Amino acid sequence: MALDDLLLDDPVFAPTAARAVPPREDVLRIDDLHVSIHDGLATAVRGVSLRVGAAETVGLVGESGSGKTLTCRAALGLLPAGCRVGSGSVSFAGQDVTSASRRTWESIHGSQVGAVFQDPASYLNPSLTVGAQLAEVLRVKGRLSRQQARRRAIELFGDVGLHQPERVFHQIPAELSGDMLQRAMVAIAISCGPRLLIADEATTALDVTIQAEVIDLLLDLRRRNGLAVMFVSHDLAVVAELCDRIYVFYAGQVVESGTVEDIVHRPRHPYTKALVRVASGGDFRRRHLEVIPGSPPQVGTRMVGCSFADRCRFALGPCCSGEVRSVVVGDQHEVRCARANDGELSDELLAV
Amino acid sequence: MSAAANGGVVTGRAGSVLRLRSARIALAVLAAIAVLAVFGPALAPQGPLTLNTNSLFQGPSWHHLLGTDYLGRDVLSRLMAGAPLSVLTALEAVGIGMVLGIAPGIASTFLGRGFDFVANRVADALMTLPSIFFAVAVTAALGNGLVQAMVPIGVLLAPAYFRITRAATLEYSRAQYVEAAELMGASKFHLVKAHVVRKVFPNIVVTTASLTAGALLAVSFLTFLGIGVQPPEPTWGGVLSSDLDYLSQAPWAPFIPGALIAVSVGALNAFADAFRDRGGRGALALPPLAQLTVRTGPTLEDANGSRRSVA
């Protein structure tokens, strides 16, 4: 593969394999993260812990206001104004970056973690060609010469599946379709060989056929470059297609986490079960559409007991008092439910 | 503009403008000037025309708080008495500008391309005229009076109103809710009345504040040149002008009317800025405090809850 050859020869970038971390060390690790919004008025992320291993694809699923996007932004050091990490830690390959300075983040962005977001057009300069923008990253971060950067940029465009990469190099964003722009963004994000790519609703605005192609692209990049992916989405079906493990977010907490198998076929949290039922229908048959009664709590509402209790048909007394801790119920499978160890509940959830 | 009260917290536009300290200061200054504009001559401690030939060019003292001028007249009284002329004529010019500019601005979005083209060209033509010279020319033709001087200023302010109103109307007329109303058979008149007018209002307020500042400067300049008023009638620009004539005897003197004009103009612009920043829609409002409650029991949330999501 041309990209690998280039990496091996290039003095600036050690090939991904040689830079691979020891298999047990996580590319990204978040421990008990708390993020406050509106200058501390409310807490939107309440004790989230997650990890992404090398070459793993991990999905963060939840509705708007569930805290998944803020968690993702905290992991990138890109929290919006008024939001602050209250407590907890974020580390990349063992390096704690929770209170990292801007300089530290500048060195981390691109070389350790890359990101793609929902609307690629707003992240690209509309008056410069996409090639120039990618080449700029390569020259500044990769310290490549102009010639090398140009060659490398065209290589990267080819790797992300853009047809006629030499032509695309000279096009401005307005001349490219939505999917081509998103591929270009992926190219920029992986250009400096990061170990982790964070995709925040990256396919939400794309057509379904293009979404399928971008998912294939991400899987391909994982296979070829050992790239780990953290994929944030409200769409459980997309996450299930792409990811190995899933974290389900609700009201600022992770309510369940596990492998795709566990989450989809053996959910232990009523909200997860409801999400799975709502997302089902891949067989395109006429059916009654499931609804989840009620609506998620407003961001920042202080909860006593389980945050899902008021919408949960399995809620009992203990659900509404005291803190609900996360309980391990299987290999890599955790659930935050007061009745997690209740056999009756798990039977009910397993029933169709 | 309605202020939606949520648990007693005023979240409407008027409320959010007043939260800015700069707006509060500016409004205080403007209120003081407004009082002077109306009651100035009555409030003046001494007659503005009273000569005191034995106390010329005096500095500030208890008797004359801002000193006296080259004829021994009390500067403070002259400035206070001069306020109505300066301020009210500036407002008059702005008023003429509004009348001539706003209606065509709104109409040009709805009356078709022909009208729009003509209106734009008229505005372009007017904007090429230098305002002061035009005012001088008109007074030369029509006679020397402040009213005659302010009418051309007003006419030349109209294009600014036209442009701004037209731009705002265009933007709002493209809104999807306007299209939705169109789909229900609304006439253009209904669209303007129901959806556009109240949204253009903030732009007009901002424009008015800025243009009043400009008009005030124009009045000062014209009276400085001696246009529009006959001495010894006091005006701010006139006082400034005569002070400059006697600069060697009283070097501090021009600063006083100059500062007064500058402060007035500054306050107007500050208010315009504050209003533009806060008076518009879209500021991310805090969730009403009353709704940050503590949930204690399994209650199904009432269907009328509202949510805000953080991007």
Place this chain on the structure above:
Amino acid sequence: MTATAPAQLRLDAGGSSPALLEVECLEVVLGRGWRANKVLSGVNMQVGPGEIVGLVGETGSGKTTLARAIVGLVKPKRGRVMFDGATVSGLRGRGLRAHRRQGGVQYVFQDPLRSLDPDLTVERIVGEGLAIRGDAPDKVRLRVIDALGQVGLDAGLMSRDPGQISGGQRQRVSIARALATGPRLLICDEPVSALDASNRNHVLNLLSELRGSLNLPIIIISHDLNSLAAIADRVVVLYRGKIVEDGPIDKVFAAPRHPYTALLLASTPSVTESRSLRADQLRLREGEPAPLLGPAACVFAPRCPFALAETCSAQPRLIEVEPGWSNACSRHRDWPSLARSRS
């Protein structure tokens, strides 16, 4: 097989009533001169009472333009739109306003944040169509309460403004506004794509109910095939301005006759189901050249792994292979087995 005439009036759709909405040979061109873009060409469609028709297609397919042309926001270059027997595509000015004031056809927009005036109360928003019509204020108020009830909203919401209610409620207000005038056809442009998972199905179920209780035909533009499959009766698939398939949704989705429909289905992500055909079996692959068939060729040919010069050099007509099910693929019998045999 010789091509038959374009799909005829479906006189047998759920009874003997003729189509309420008829789109005939519609052609829409946007832009002028060298920038002119034929967004729709030769589009024929009928919608009868009490059916939900899903309109699917990707960016550039023309589905939104078709919906806008039906309500007169876009003027067609050729062809016409007929509603209840009368041609409405030629209406202008006063005639158009009079037709719109009758409120027979209503439109629900995608994003309620943009389609509802944030300065008006829910009551004024929902009653706007009636106010424009000149109905008496107390009658309007009653009708507003009624419409809100039909979408499952409490009348207490009337005094709030859109910023104070949730996303799902906003979209329901948008639907209530459309229902207030007693429409006979509803067009919804991506009605749920701006909503969360919790809210989506509420609204979709509501639309399904309305179809039943009011016998109201609804055209739903959507990119979400899953949701459509659950509630729609028919599906119309658009590609680059042409209809490529039009038929009963359960049959079409079970065994699509056009490769583009199959590609859409295969690309839809799924939580559990494994598909009989994968998306990459339906796409051109690396190294497979796109067939060069000239500008008059089948509109999908540049992307189609099954295109052949002999059969696909001319845009196929929409052929009704089964009553009520037509498609525009000249190889519709061959390609499925070819696709299955691709690795």
